[in-house]
Amino acid sequence: MPTALADTLESVELADGVQIHLRVAGPAARSVAWLIDILIFIAIIFILSMVIGLLSSLLIGEEVGNGLLMLAMFILNWFYNVFFEMSAKAATPGQRHMGLKVVSVSGGPVRLPQSMIRNVLRVVDFMPGAYLFGLTCCLCTSRFQRLGDLVADTVVVYADKPMHEGSAIQVNADPMPPPLPLNREEQAAMLQFLERSPRWSDARKMELSDVLEPLTKRRGMGGLLDTVRMALWLQTGGGGKGGRA
Amino acid sequence: MTPKQFENDHGPSWQRLEGMIEQVEKAKPVANVDELPKLFRQACHDLSLAQHRMFGRAIVERLNTLAISGFRVLERRSSGGWERLWQMMMQDFPRAVRAESRLFWFCSAVFWLPFFAFLIITPFDPEWTMSMLGTEGMISMEGMYGEGTNPREYMRGEYGSDFGMFAFYIWNNVSINLRTFAGGLLGGVGSLVILLFNGAYFGSAAAYVNHACNPETFYCFVIGHGAPELLGIVISGMAGMRLGLSFVKPGAYDRKTALVLGGRKAMILITGAALMTAFAAIIEGFWSATPMEPWIKYTFGGCMWTATICYLLLCGRERHEA
Numbered sequence: 122m123p124t125a126l127a128d129t130l131e132s133v134e135l136a137d138g139v140q141i142h143l144r145v146a147g148p149a150a151r152s153v154a155w156l157i158d159i160l161i162f163i164a165i166i167f168i169l170s171m172v173i174g175l176l177s178s179l180l181i182g183e184e185v186g187n188g189l190l191m192l193a194m195f196i197l198n199w200f201y202n203v204f205f206e207m208s209a210k211a212a213t214p215g216q217r218h219m220g221l222k223v224v225s226v227s228g229g230p231v232r233l234p235q236s237m238i239r240n241v242l243r244v245v246d247f248m249p250g251a252y253l254f255g256l257t258c259c260l261c262t263s264r265f266q267r268l269g270d271l272v273a274d275t276v277v278v279y280a281d282k283p284m285h286e287g288s289a290i291q292v293n294a295d296p297m298p299p300p301l302p303l304n305r306e307e308q309a310a311m312l313q314f315l316e317r318s319p320r321w322s323d324a325r326k327m328e329l330s331d332v333l334e335p336l337t338k339r340r341g342m343g344g345l346l347d348t349v350r351m352a353l354w355l356q357t358g359g360g361g362k363g364g365r366a
Numbered sequence: 367m368t369p370k371q372f373e374n375d376h377g378p379s380w381q382r383l384e385g386m387i388e389q390v391e392k393a394k395p396v397a398n399v400d401e402l403p404k405l406f407r408q409a410c411h412d413l414s415l416a417q418h419r420m421f422g423r424a425i426v427e428r429l430n431t432l433a434i435s436g437f438r439v440l441e442r443r444s445s446g447g448w449e450r451l452w453q454m455m456m457q458d459f460p461r462a463v464r465a466e467s468r469l470f471w472f473c474s475a476v477f478w479l480p481f482f483a484f485l486i487i488t489p490f491d492p493e494w495t496m497s498m499l500g501t502e503g504m505i506s507m508e509g510m511y512g513e514g515t516n517p518r519e520y521m522r523g524e525y526g527s528d529f530g531m532f533a534f535y536i537w538n539n540v541s542i543n544l545r546t547f548a549g550g551l552l553g554g555v556g557s558l559v560i561l562l563f564n565g566a567y568f569g570s571a572a573a574y575v576n577h578a579c580n581p582e583t584f585y586c587f588v589i590g591h592g593a594p595e596l597l598g599i600v601i602s603g604m605a606g607m608r609l610g611l612s613f614v615k616p617g618a619y620d621r622k623t624a625l626v627l628g629g630r631k632a633m634i635l636i637t638g639a640a641l642m643t644a645f646a647a648i649i650e651g652f653w654s655a656t657p658m659e660p661w662i663k664y665t666f667g668g669c670m671w672t673a674t675i676c677y678l679l680l681c682g683r684e685r686h687e688a
Contacts (some may be wrong), residue, residue, distance in 0.1 A: 139410035140417065141433045188533035195537040199544060209391060228434060229441040234633045241636070244548040245556070268551055271622060272609065272629035309420030312369065316422050357370055 131264050131276065133228045141228055144279040146221050148259045151277055155252075157215030162201060169193050199241065206236040212280065222280045226264070235273040242269035294346060296354035299336065308355050315352035369421040376412050380432060383409055387435050406436040457682030459638030462631060464678070466604060469611075473603040476558055477565040477596075484569030488577055495577070498570040504578075507571060511579040511587070532651025539595065539643050543602035547636040550606020553614050557606025564599055582660060589667025590654045593674035595646035598639045605635035642674075 130142040170190060177186025205213040211231055212222040223231045223239075246255030246267045255267035264276045303311065318326050323345075330348040331340050337347040383405040389396045396402075413429035415421075463470060488495045496504065542560070549556020575584040612628025613621060649670070 135410070135433065135437050139414050139433055141413070141437070142430050143434070184530045188530035191530075191533040191537045195533075195541065199541070224438075228437055230438050234630065237637075238629050238633055241544050242548050242551055244545055245551045272551065272625050274626045274629075305420060309422065312420070312422040316424055356368060 145264050146277045147265050150219050154215035154219040158213050161214050202240045203236045220280050221277050223275055226274045231275055235275050239269035239273035239275055294350050297350035298354050299351045311352040311355055387439050390439050458634050460678050460681040462634045469604050473600050476561045477600050480565040481569035484573045488573035495570040495573050507574055511575050511584040528652050535647035535650050540640050543640050543643050546602040547605045550609040554607045554610025557603045561603040586660050586663040587654050591646040591649040593671040594642040598643035601639040605632040608632040
């Protein structure tokens with residue numbers, strides 16, 4: 122695949138020699154996740170103080186209650202994110218809602234020391250206010266890493282999609298061999314067109330197939346039909362009717 | 367070979383791998399799990415092939431997802447839990463402190479110089495100390511260590527119980543440690559500022575007590591937990607400086623790599639420092655304020671200092687280190 126520079130795919134070579142593409146998440150999605158987490162955080166504190174308040178008036182006395190609350194604040198403040206990042210999903214509730222998760226730059230799961238580093242350094246990312254340092258750093262690095270991510274060697278990525286994608290769309294057209302031999306890149310472009318076109322409007326499809334006028338000798342609906350037929354021919358290897366799109 | 371044929375040929379093995387990964391991630395016992403590495407390697411091979419032959423987004427993305435989740439499952443390590451923590455505290459941490467001895471002396475100097483400066487200057491010119499502590503600071507110092515009072519009653523009044531005091535010290539002191547470490551990322555400046563300020567503050571507190579309160583109460587109170595607490599502050603300064611220095615002076619690495627490597631070293635230091643401070647908080651909360659004969663307090667304090675220094679100097683020592 123020719124390297125595209127303007128996307129957010131981060132290519133990483135695994136120990137097994139294969140290249141994988143991590144889909145790095147940007148500051149916008151992460152900010153929303155953070156806002157959700159803050160709301161959850163406040164809710165937890167609120168509920169905790171209610172429960173501890175109730176307990177202390179009934180059982181343990183106000184002094185011990187205050188102490189418990191302080192300990193809980195300490196743990197929540199520094200380890201809320203660590204706790205959730207070490208879970209199987211490797212994401213806080215906010216991140217899970219946004220479909221994000223934290224992984225090591227190597228592509229492997231995030232480890233406890235990494236998670237602790239990135240969350241303790243959150244303090245610096247927050248400075249001088251409203252995550253200004255973190256945001257600046259995010260925008261300056263190719264993987265959208267804030268300072269804590271840089272030191273911990275982690276990235277926030279979109280979690281994998283569910284493995285089985287939606288149903289295949291059948292295209293009813295007869296495959297047609299292209300009039301000229303196409304090279305590898307051209308074939309790949311045709312196949313991608315076939316795969317992605319069901320998501321576009323007809324006008325957009327025709328706009329793109331019009332580019333192929335030298336090949337199809339037709340414009341508009343006719344050109345589109347011929348393009349799809351050629352792509353089908355490529356996909357099925359020159360035989361069979363209909364294809365998975 | 368067309369994408370379709372490719373998918374038909376290899377699809378079943380991908381499907382098996384997908385199923386296996388799903389089950390392993392749910393921590394269920396999986397049949398034939400020893401086949402997983404082989405299937406994973408095959409999928410990686412197929413991914414490279416599909417990428418090279420440009421078989422289209424659907425196949426490549428499916429295999430990409432498969433490779434990522436397979437890698438994650440295979441690379442999963444159990445962290446070792448408590449055993450690992452024990453090993454870290456008994457070996458790695460004291461070793462890391464000794465390995466950075468120059469940094470230790472530097473951070474100690476940054477902390478102790480303002481401390482002693484305040485201690486020495488106050489008898490001649492108490493203004494500095496007073497402005498450092500502020501009115502409220504002075505009132506609370508007098509409440510704790512003044513004539514006819516003792517820290518236990520003052521703290522009880524303030525936090526209610528020994529447990530409340532302990533919780534406050536954890537919350538306050540360990541948070542300061544972690545912030546000292548984080549501040550190091552700003553080229554070490556943040557750590558230095560916090561170290562200097564804490565040195566000055568502790569120094570002025572001690573100096574003010576010498577000047578206006580009852581020093582014996584004060585020293586009986588602080589001697590027990592002083593060793594782990596003060597050394598904990600110095601070491602968290604070290605952790606921050608390690609981070610800052612690897613950014614300022616990356617040496618043979620590029621800055622990013624140096625930061626990652628420095629971060630790993632600093633993590634051991636700050637974990638150790640935070641645990642030392644938490645330990646100090648236990649002593650401070652449950653022992654230090656208990657009224658007892660001064661000689662018991664001083665003996666205990668002396669033991670604590672000796673034990674802490676021995677721990678840092680001797681624990682996890684290797685033969686060749688001598």
